Amino acid sequence: MLSRDPELAPLVEQHGPLDVKPASDPFARLVVSVCNQQLSTDSAAAIEQRLFDRFEVTPEEMLAVDADALREVGLSGQKVEYVKHIARAFADGDLSTAQLREVADDEVRDRLTEIRGVGPWTADMFLIFVLAREDVFPVGDLGIRKGMAELYGYDTDDRSGMRAHAERWRPYRSYASRYLWRAVD
Numbered sequence: 490m491l492s493r494d495p496e497l498a499p500l501v502e503q504h505g506p507l508d509v510k511p512a513s514d515p516f517a518r519l520v521v522s523v524c525n526q527q528l529s530t531d532s533a534a535a536i537e538q539r540l541f542d543r544f545e546v547t548p549e550e551m552l553a554v555d556a557d558a559l560r561e562v563g564l565s566g567q568k569v570e571y572v573k574h575i576a577r578a579f580a581d582g583d584l585s586t587a588q589l590r591e592v593a594d595d596e597v598r599d600r601l602t603e604i605r606g607v608g609p610w611t612a613d614m615f616l617i618f619v620l621a622r623e624d625v626f627p628v629g630d631l632g633i634r635k636g637m638a639e640l641y642g643y644d645t646d647d648r649s650g651m652r653a654h655a656e657r658w659r660p661y662r663s664y665a666s667r668y669l670w671r672a673v674d
Contacts, residue, residue: 509621514546526608540564626666
C-alpha cells in the first residue's frame, strides 16, 4: 500500500521495510519520549545518554533519585517533575502494558494524558513505540509535519489537511509515519 504512494515509494525503496515493534521497557521508552519533548534530536539524545549512563531508569530509581541529580544530566526542572509523575504512575500499576494492549487507542491516550507531563504527542509515541500500534498518525510531531510539507506540499500548520491525507494509509499510518520521519532525517 505505502509503496504505491508516489511520494512515499522512493522512501520505501530506499529504506526497505520499517517495523513497528513493542519496546522491551515501556517505562524507559516513555522517559525517552519525555527527553525528546520540544528538543532537537541531538540535544535529546545527549540528555538521554547521560541519564541512562548515570541511572538505572526504572520507576523505583527515578522516584528515589534526587531531583538535582536528574537536572545535572540535563533534564529541565519541569521534565524532572514529569519523569517523577510517570514513575509514580508505573509504580502504582496504572500503566500495565499487558492491560493497555487490550485497550483502544483513544482510551490509552486518555489514560496517559492524565499523567502530568504526558500530552498527546507523548501518548502517540507510546502507542507506536511501546504498544506497537500500526495505525497511529502523530500529526503533533514536527518531523511528521515537515515530512508532509516536504513530500506533499502541506503548510506545517495544516494538521487537519494532513490527517485527511493520512486516511489513505489506514490501517498502516504508523509505518507511513516512520517513512515521513526518514524523509526529514
